[in-house]
Amino acid sequence: MNPIVSVIMGSTSDLPVMEACLNFLDSQEIPFEVNALSAHRTPNKVLDFAANAASRGIKVIIAAAGGAAHLPGVIAAATTLPVIGVPIKASISMDGWDSMLSMIQMPPGIPVATVGLNASQNAAILAMEILAVADPTVARKMAEYKAGLSAKIVKANEDLAKLDKWHFKTN
């Protein structure tokens, strides 16, 4: 099985946050690889990875990092593949803003599609939506997933309708 999504994290200390991403890809049967690479600890390996990812069949890269989170930006600089950044609220973090702004505020020309702080499942969903453009099977899976989300709100409204402790509630 060849991976089509590559998940990179700056350190295994990011893994607890990234589990939601990996679990989602797994549940949706998307072949992925997961590795640790660091833009400051292994800069040459990061550039090698980014330069070769497309020729290995990778379609989307998800890169997570905390602190001064330059990893996704460096990867994006060396590939034409879409790079999704997951800002991590690391132990060294300034409330997460350091990693958030490092990804969102990439200079013009090198975008990193940044999801919310620690929002690694959203990174997996966005990766699938990118894949879905050219892959009808993935598109069907995404449609089913989103139909499941609306079912949750249908149930929420059924539960709310049963609440009768207020005198002026009309529904």
Ligand code: RP5
């Ligand atoms: C970043 O520094 C990593 O992505 C991690 O979020 C943070 C801390 O790394 P460790 O010191 O825990 O390895 O590069």
